[in-house]
Amino acid sequence: MVSSEPNTATAGRPKGRSAVAVPELVSQARSGSPRAVARLITLVEEASPLLREVMREIAAHTGSATGRARIVGLTGSPGVGKSTSTSALVTEMRKQDLRVAVLAVDPSSPFSGGALLGDRVRMSDHATDPGVYIRSMASRGHLGGLSWSTPQALRVLDAAGFDVILVETVGVGQSEVEVAGLADTTIVLLAPGMGDGIQAAKAGILEIGDIYVVNKADREGAHQVQRDLRGMIALSDSSGRGDHAWKRPILATVAQQGTGVPEVVTAIEEHHRFLVESGELARRRGRRARVEVEEIALGELRRRWGAVSGRGDLEALAARVAAGELDPYAAADELLGNQV
Template sequence: MSRQRPDVGDLVERARGGEPRAVARLVSMVEDASPQLREVMTALAPYAGRAHVVGLTGPPGVGKSTSTNALVGALRARDLRVGVLAVDPSSPFSGGALLGDRIRMSDHALDPGVYIRSMASRGHLGGLAWSTPQAIRVLDAAGCDVVLVETVGVGQSEVEVAGLADTTVVLLAPGAGDGVQAAKAGILEIGDVYVVNKADREGAEQVRRELRTMVGLTARADDWKPPVVLTVAASGQGVDDLVEALQGHRSWLGESGRLAQRRARRARDEVEAIAVAALRSRWEGVGGHADLDRLASGVAAGELDPYTAADRLIG
């Protein structure tokens, strides 16, 4: 098979049949913004929407990778197929995620019921806001029951993860990311489930108390009460409780009608991101580029205000 022009229908068929290489190839096409992506998404559309998409976020040092790893194990023990996307929104320049933390995931590297994939934006237009929903759709259509989306590194917007997931898990740990810092990051407003990891360490009980208080004080637009789960991901302690909390939230989403709402909002964000990327590519592409550069020079020189420039760009 040529590396240049894969047969999309065949690839999608094989991915749906659970062939890991076909799944990997489709995710690469997303990452590389392949020109055939539209064809891929059209082919996948009818098969997506079944997976439970779970986002994991939290400050550095709380054990996100270890927790993801432990979750994969617990979900596999329940015979669920699992996809893992580790996204790194903070490395647009280096063109690739640092994979050190990923090595631990090799616990599951040979399990055919688990797809693990790191993803960077590779600097293409729209970045991860554009590519992550499409990669999720690939794993979803390939038959994953749960797709875990973990953000790697610091500096990313935790809020973006919340926008992509059915259920957002916010991880904290004693001594890493204290209460005030967490509040600053706004992550106490986005969790559907909170985890205090490294719960065998001193201070875990205090983090839980603080979390419960702060979660109680935060007004939510819905009537879900986010649980706080204690785990020691490295030993597996509490991970079953976490799985139950995730499944509890998934059930609530379905029963309350919130799942459809969240997914419609997600689809809206995705359609907008694709539309914006298409327009940017038009503006910055051959022909358009000269226009934008000329307008920008006018603004930089103070000859033109940016609104008028934007009008001319759109018009």
């Protein structure tokens, strides 16, 4: 398996009748074709009508084996060394012969494709490794945001048989919190000299991290970041999170040199074991499925509301609300009563 080519997005677009049949595509992806995987993810990105069939095929093929891949989320502010860390983690995991997919999503961009492709250059170490698949994904599909597209892309990669899926997001805003909620294990990256202590508290990343990594640990201020984090985590534990028995580690790395990276991989393994033994893995995967189903249903409703015409439809109701004839709750009642 090779890394996705720059022309992936184009290659993946279904071209009318020339598009490959879904069962064939799924079967190719399952037997290791990176091109087939790329096409399937493009279908997710485009919110293709074919997705319904794709997901049915995948479910049929995998049955209860769905959910085999470990899903690891990586998040952190720009500049903490996310791409370098991802690359170093991939290197380390490859030493253990794990097949690794990297899914990079940029929630800050409402536009399609390649926002992170610049960063992907750093991943070129892995470009020729058949055990590594790398993909940037547009954050906003036609029907919704990250929480619509990410779970379905994860499902495709899982069905394709990867052992680990690293989901890399930019920043620590609300969208990243949502993405982190989809991972089995979430790693929050920080670095000295970026005011990340305040940043962390503000964006609530204390609530989403399972593992904390202070990268660029050879720089001044790294110990201080670790100390601040330790204090904040202790505070957070004492206010209720402590009872779940997972002691969130704070690790230090210099990802550029690979220093400390094996310890991060070990922590991921330990957290996975904790998830399995505590039953938390099943809960998290149930939550992911819940988001997935809900978002698909809401997307379908949005489509119906936009498509139906007449007095009861969303446009007409909105016009009456804008004109002050109707309050928005009464309009919502009418929408739900008439259209669904």
